Amino acid sequence: MRRAHPSVTPWEVSGEINYEKLIKEFGVEKIDEKILERIKKHSPIHYMLKRKVFFAGRDLKWILDEYDKGNKFFLYTGRAPSGKVHLGHIMPWLFTKWLQDIFDVELWFQFPDEEKMLFKKDISFSDTKKFLEDNMLDVIALGFNPKKTHFIIDTKHAQLMYKPACEVAKKITFSMVKTSFGLNESSNIGQIFYTSMQAVPAFLPSIIKEKNIPCLIPHAVDQDPHFRLSRDILPKLGYYKPASIQCIFLPPLSGNEGKMSSSEQYTIYTTDSPKEVKDKINKYAFSGGQATLDEHRKKGGNPYIDVSFQYLRMLLEEDDKKLKQIHDDYKFGKLTTGELKKYTIEKINSFLEKHQKEREKAKKKIDEFIYTS
Amino acid sequence: MRRAHPSVTPWEVSGEINYEKLIKEFGVEKIDEKILERIKKHSPIHYMLKRKVFFAGRDLKWILDEYDKGNKFFLYTGRAPSGKVHLGHIMPWLFTKWLQDIFDVELWFQFPDEEKMLFKKDISFSDTKKFLEDNMLDVIALGFNPKKTHFIIDTKHAQLMYKPACEVAKKITFSMVKTSFGLNESSNIGQIFYTSMQAVPAFLPSIIKEKNIPCLIPHAVDQDPHFRLSRDILPKLGYYKPASIQCIFLPPLSGNEGKMSSSEQYTIYTTDSPKEVKDKINKYAFSGGQATLDEHRKKGGNPYIDVSFQYLRMLLEEDDKKLKQIHDDYKFGKLTTGELKKYTIEKINSFLEKHQKEREKAKKKIDEFIYTS
Numbered sequence: 001m002r003r004a005h006p007s008v009t010p011w012e013v014s015g016e017i018n019y020e021k022l023i024k025e026f027g028v029e030k031i032d033e034k035i036l037e038r039i040k041k042h043s044p045i046h047y048m049l050k051r052k053v054f055f056a057g058r059d060l061k062w063i064l065d066e067y068d069k070g071n072k073f074f075l076y077t078g079r080a081p082s083g084k085v086h087l088g089h090i091m092p093w094l095f096t097k098w099l100q101d102i103f104d105v106e107l108w109f110q111f112p113d114e115e116k117m118l119f120k121k122d123i124s125f126s127d128t129k130k131f132l133e134d135n136m137l138d139v140i141a142l143g144f145n146p147k148k149t150h151f152i153i154d155t156k157h158a159q160l161m162y163k164p165a166c167e168v169a170k171k172i173t174f175s176m177v178k179t180s181f182g183l184n185e186s187s188n189i190g191q192i193f194y195t196s197m198q199a200v201p202a203f204l205p206s207i208i209k210e211k212n213i214p215c216l217i218p219h220a221v222d223q224d225p226h227f228r229l230s231r232d233i234l235p236k237l238g239y240y241k242p243a244s245i246q247c248i249f250l251p252p253l254s255g256n257e258g259k260m261s262s263s264e265q266y267t268i269y270t271t272d273s274p275k276e277v278k279d280k281i282n283k284y285a286f287s288g289g290q291a292t293l294d295e296h297r298k299k300g301g302n303p304y305i306d307v308s309f310q311y312l313r314m315l316l317e318e319d320d321k322k323l324k325q326i327h328d329d330y331k332f333g334k335l336t337t338g339e340l341k342k343y344t345i346e347k348i349n350s351f352l353e354k355h356q357k358e359r360e361k362a363k364k365k366i367d368e369f370i371y372t373s
Numbered sequence: 374m375r376r377a378h379p380s381v382t383p384w385e386v387s388g389e390i391n392y393e394k395l396i397k398e399f400g401v402e403k404i405d406e407k408i409l410e411r412i413k414k415h416s417p418i419h420y421m422l423k424r425k426v427f428f429a430g431r432d433l434k435w436i437l438d439e440y441d442k443g444n445k446f447f448l449y450t451g452r453a454p455s456g457k458v459h460l461g462h463i464m465p466w467l468f469t470k471w472l473q474d475i476f477d478v479e480l481w482f483q484f485p486d487e488e489k490m491l492f493k494k495d496i497s498f499s500d501t502k503k504f505l506e507d508n509m510l511d512v513i514a515l516g517f518n519p520k521k522t523h524f525i526i527d528t529k530h531a532q533l534m535y536k537p538a539c540e541v542a543k544k545i546t547f548s549m550v551k552t553s554f555g556l557n558e559s560s561n562i563g564q565i566f567y568t569s570m571q572a573v574p575a576f577l578p579s580i581i582k583e584k585n586i587p588c589l590i591p592h593a594v595d596q597d598p599h600f601r602l603s604r605d606i607l608p609k610l611g612y613y614k615p616a617s618i619q620c621i622f623l624p625p626l627s628g629n630e631g632k633m634s635s636s637e638q639y640t641i642y643t644t645d646s647p648k649e650v651k652d653k654i655n656k657y658a659f660s661g662g663q664a665t666l667d668e669h670r671k672k673g674g675n676p677y678i679d680v681s682f683q684y685l686r687m688l689l690e691e692d693d694k695k696l697k698q699i700h701d702d703y704k705f706g707k708l709t710t711g712e713l714k715k716y717t718i719e720k721i722n723s724f725l726e727k728h729q730k731e732r733e734k735a736k737k738k739i740d741e742f743i744y745t746s
Contacts, residue, residue, distance in 0.1 A: 114535075114536070114539045117539060117543065118539060118542065118543055125536065125539075125540070154535070155532070155535055155536040155539075156532065157532070158531035158532045158534070158535035158536070159528070159529065159530070159531045159532040161531070161535075162487075162527070162528055162531035162534075162535050163487070163498065163528040163531070165563075166487045166490060166491060166498075166528075166563050167498070169491065169561055169562045169563030169564075169566065170490065170491055170561050170563050171561070172561060172562045173558065173559050173560065173561055173562070174547060174556075174557075174558045174559070174560055174561075174562060174565060175558045175559065177562055178558070183547075184547070185546065185547045185548045185551070186546050186547070186548065187546065187547055188542055188543050188544070188545060188546055188547075189542045189545045189546070189547060189549075189550055189565050189566050189568070189569060190538075190539045190542030190543050190566065190569065191542075192547060192562050192565050192566065193542065193562050193563065193565065193566035195562070196562060196563065
């Protein structure tokens with residue numbers, strides 16, 4: 001991966017990202033062989049772990065120790081509704097579902113419907129409302145266990161959340177959020193308070209069940225500043241530090257610059273038609289191939305900068321052998337960019353065909369997922 | 374009233390308060406004869422208005438204009454539970470009840486049970502919870518109309534309040550709360566956000582009833598910074614600026630320095646026994662009398678610095694003639710400090726006897742007052 005100076009806050013990811021540097025800067029722990037061995041006791045290792053899409057974490061050894069002692073954790077992740085769901089969102093959720101399945105644990109899924117309203121000038125509650133239900137469909141469509149999955153919506157569940165958020169807030173000063181999130185004196189007071197609300201699901205199940213329950217948060221690395229703060233605060237309130245398992249971003253079609261973001265014009269949404277997918281990949285997916293076919297046959301392509309290959313590696317191609325074959329064939333010029341794109345389009349469309357069917361069915365299931373006490 | 378440099382924020386009132394200076398500094402409008410004439414159309418003028426206990430306001434002319442046009446306002450006031458209710462709290466609530474009665478309007482009474490928790494190091498939610506119900510009893514005991522009075526508790530009604538609070542918060546920067554409330558970088562992020570929650574009841578009825586309703590807030594002058602901010606923000610959200618009618622503080626037993634505060638050791642609580650009241654007034658009520666009886670008879674006392682007289686003037690003696698008699702007799706040495714204190718004790722105890730009976734009955738009425746949608 002190329003080196004540069006990344007700008008990573010939960011609200012902005014730009015520039016080329018050097019993940020090794022992130023590990024060092026954020027102080028997260030790289031997922032090593034020992035951790036993988038521990039997970040292997042529960043299931044064959046997920047391809048996103050093997051391929052270092054999920055590459056780092058905090059307190060993973062501890063969370064596995066507790067699990068082995070019979071002290072089950074719960075999972076917590078989330079989505080701030082503000083636009084359509086794209087493949088970049090799907091990636092960590094698929095992994096989260098795998099964690100839920102292999103450990104047989106609860107998932108608390110937060111929809112902080114005020115976050116984007118507070119942080120984006122042009123986004124109002126009517127925008128976030130519009131996308132809230134829409135986004136829920138994508139989560140449900142991935143097949144989470146409705147009996148063990150609880151949706152928490154900040155404004156809807158504020159009666160549960162605001163009070164514990166105040167407990168968190170009392171322990172966090174303006175200086176702290178200034179440093180952690182790059183906020184300043186012109187930041188609005190909702191932005192300043194917001195991290196308190198994001199901390200709550202990490203101990204809400206402990207409040208509800210009246211016992212301290214370990215929490216594991218699968219999330220993209222840009223959210224680390226929130227949870228690093230939460231980890232400082234929660235023990236002061238009598239709860240465990242939440243553990244985390246963190247992934248890199250699926251790159252945008254334009255290449256490895258920042259994360260795939262809905263603000264990018266060229267993003268593959270879960271509701272895209274087969275034709276849209278085909279057109280987007282063919283037109284915009286950054287290629288690691290050579291300028292001419294002749295040259296490509298001779299010199300070969302570069303899978304590491306090829307977005308189609310990265311989509312296969314990070315999300316779409318579960319089969320390691322198949323992936324290696326594609327990698328090698330592309331690298332040695334046997335596979336052309338056109339062929340690689342064609343295969344990627346097929347994989348995406350096959351995923352989306354199933355996903356869109358499940359998404360339709362999900363419309364009837366929303367109520368099963370929304371938490372009620 | 375003596376002059377000094379007051380420190381008035383919603384959380385701290387200290388020093389001797391010069392109300393004329395406050396009017397100038399806060400930019401509130403003095404209640405003039407024209408306003409009193411307008412109110413007189415609805416009822417004989419309340420003694421707290423006549424005596425300038427309620428001495429200032431914002432947009433009172435407008436609120437009366439709207440009322441006369443048939444556009445009824447609602448009242449909004451509140452109490453942050455953190456200790457027992459004392460006479461200093463009762464004073465504006467009695468006036469609020471009078472407003473409710475003469476204008477036949479709804480009262481939305483907020484109990485921001487997170488405020489003191491966020492602002493006081495040693496106050497937790499279990500403290501505010503303890504006093505929440507206790508404080509409600511005092512409000513109910515004053516005889517508010519249960520059909521037209523709605524209690525709003527910030528944590529309990531957060532589902533109603535958090536979302537509009539975010540709308541407010543989006544329009545307020547850290548710089549603004551820094552200036553308005555003297556917050557700084559070491560302030561916790563709950564304190565910083567808090568004013569958004571205090572703004573909400575000023576337009577919550579408008580949200581609930583889906584029409585813009587004028588709001589009149591009776592409050593002690595120290596709360597003005599909150600509502601001054603609200604007045605800037607609410608029109609940006611499509612609501613009226615809340616109007617206000619503001620009072621000075623009932624002095625503590627020690628004299629005209631700051632407001633009667635539960636943090637003062639010598640405060641008359643609504644639950645005090647007749648003996649406690651007698652002892653406190655006799656021992657601690659600052660006297661405007663002379664050092665010896667002889668001197669008092671000769672020189673007379675000073676009612677303006679005499680706390681007993683001020684309690685009669687501001688709260689206990691509704692009868693203007695009787696008050697004038699006491700004033701004159703004291704000023705000319707006919708009435709001794711002992712006699713003045715004795716009368717004040719009788720008035721307080723007679724008020725508290727009735728209040729404590731109503732307070733007992735109120736225990737069964739709480740549910741009638743808590744807002745349910």
